[in-house]
Amino acid sequence: xxxxxxxxxxxxxxxxxxxxxxxxxxxxxxxxxxxxxxxxxxxxxxxxxxxxxxxxxxxxxxxxxxxxxxxxxxxxxxxxxxxxxxxxxxxxxxxxxxxxxxxxxxxxxxxxxxxxxxxxxxxxxxxxxxxxxxxxxxxxxxxxxxxxxxxxxxxxxxxxxxxxxxxxxxxxxxxxxxxxxxxxxxxxxxxxxxxxxxxxxxxxxxxxxxxxxxxxxxxxxxxxxxxxxxxxxxxxxxxxxxxxxxxxxxxxxxxxxxxxxxxxxxxxx
Numbered sequence: 001x002x003x004x005x006x007x008x009x010x011x012x013x014x015x016x017x018x019x020x021x022x023x024x025x026x027x028x029x030x031x032x033x034x035x036x037x038x039x040x041x042x043x044x045x046x047x048x049x050x051x052x053x054x055x056x057x058x059x060x061x062x063x064x065x066x067x068x069x070x071x072x073x074x075x076x077x078x079x080x081x082x083x084x085x086x087x088x089x090x091x092x093x094x095x096x097x098x099x100x101x102x103x104x105x106x107x108x109x110x111x112x113x114x115x116x117x118x119x120x121x122x123x124x125x126x127x128x129x130x131x132x133x134x135x136x137x138x139x140x141x142x143x144x145x146x147x148x149x150x151x152x153x154x155x156x157x158x159x160x161x162x163x164x165x166x167x168x169x170x171x172x173x174x175x176x177x178x179x180x181x182x183x184x185x186x187x188x189x190x191x192x193x194x195x196x197x198x199x200x201x202x203x204x205x206x207x208x209x210x211x212x213x214x215x216x217x218x219x220x221x222x223x224x225x226x227x228x229x230x231x232x233x234x235x236x237x238x239x240x241x242x243x244x245x246x247x248x249x250x251x252x253x254x255x256x257x258x259x260x261x262x263x264x265x266x267x268x269x
């Protein structure tokens with residue numbers, strides 16, 4: 001359920017505007033490194049603004065830089081930003097097409113499950129018409145839990161979220177935190193999928209599910225949700241300690257999430 005928290009950095013990195021609030025974390029940061037630029041103010045008590053950390057301009061509509069050299073610097077920097085962002089997107093597109101080409105000759109096993117000689121770990125491939133592809137060696141194995149995991153990825157549209165995450169990072173390639181967030185987000189997708197599987201299977205099958213995960217080889221695929229993903233030790237510990245939330249815990253969790261959203265998604269005001 002903590003994957004809901006990823007909505008915060010996603011909205012911060014994709015939507016430049018935010019509602020002003022005196023209780024925002026940005027109210028503290030604005031005294032040190034950032035400046036609030038009001039964009040729209042329908043009433044005296046309600047306003048929407050952007051946060052500017054560079055503070056290199058005297059005015060913003062139209063933008064007027066403090067010194068002329070800053071205009072030249074930002075003009076060159078904007079071109080570099082666009083070129084690198086497009087290069088990353090092209091590279092990701094090539095990786096995606098190559099990945100789909102590799103499993104093109106996979107053989108149908110049953111339902112939406114296919115077998116391939118070219119992969120080492122079960123995974124979901126594709127976004128519009130995702131399919132589960134298993135290593136050919138899994139033909140005679142008990143794959144119930146593996147299939148359950150991959151179907152959960154499909155229901156959660158996890159491959160689509162992966163693509164969106166990579167596109168956001170492509171736009172924010174210059175920010176080192178975006179790459180750190182990406183790595184953590186991809187790991188949390190697997191943890192979240194494990195929890196959703198256990199909610200359906202029941203906590204009494206957690207050991208069986210953990211054993212199936214240990215028997216699986218780890219696979220590294222950019223646009224495929226793999227059963228044997230990264231952070232195996234963390235996932236095993238999370239699986240074995242899994243417990244359903246009580247109603248009291250759920251209400252407390254929702255209240256905490258609401259406060260965190262309000263504090264982190266609003267701007268200084």
